[in-house]
Every structure is written in C-alpha cells, then in structure tokens.
Amino acid sequence: MHDAPSPAELISAVKSFIDDTAAPQLTGHAAFYARVASNVLSTLLREIEQRPAAEAEELAGLKALLGTQAGDSIQSLNRTLCEQLRTGSMSISTPGLLEHLKTTTIAQLSIDQPQYSGLKAARAPRS
Structure with missing residues (x-):
C-alpha cells in the first residue's frame, strides 16, 4: 500500500509552516521573502489541482x-494556431476562436493570478 503524502499535501504542509509558524516571527526582507515563498507554493498547488483539466x-x-x-501536442497545435493567425488564414471572426482564447486565458489566470481584478468579471456569464 502506497500511503506517502501526495505532492499537494507536502506543499500544503510547507506552506502552512511558512504562513503559520515562520512568517509571523519575521520582519523586513525575511518577512517579504516568506510571503513570496508562500505565494510560490500557492501557485504550485493551483498547478497541481487545475493544470490537468485546463490542458x-x-x-x-x-x-x-x-x-x-x-496525437498532436498542445505546443504544436498552439504553434499552428499562431501561424494561422499570423498568415490571416484564421481571424477573430473564425467560429470558436474567441471563445477558445477566452477560456484558455481564464484558465491560465486562474492558476497564475487568481486575484486578478478582471478575472471575476471574465468568469461571469454574459447576459
């Protein structure tokens, strides 16, 4: 039986230590770097939790x-998409393109910058 902690559990434990034990005792640059480290760990947790579905x-x-x-990779398909946009064989009027770009941008922001001011508005259904 494999019962070791998952990567997310390990990251969460380190983040909790930084947030709850170490950071409150720090000042100045050390406190700043503790917040940076905590933010990095938060980003890693979102990567683990959200990236597979987003991809x-x-x-x-x-x-x-x-x-x-x-069999085509995301990277090769994105290169193809960029090339088609660059050459004009695909444009913003192409059916589904705008929705695809919006969806992928929202997914990326949800991982990288979940507190971004425009993200909540972008997620809201249009009426």
Missing part, C-alpha cells in the same frame, strides 16, 4: 478549431 480543455479546443488528428 485537456485547451487541447480539445485546439483540435476543434484546427481539425487535427489525435
């Missing part, structure tokens, strides 16, 4: 937009 959704969106075959 699966992005891959599905790219395949739908580009009509590609199975």
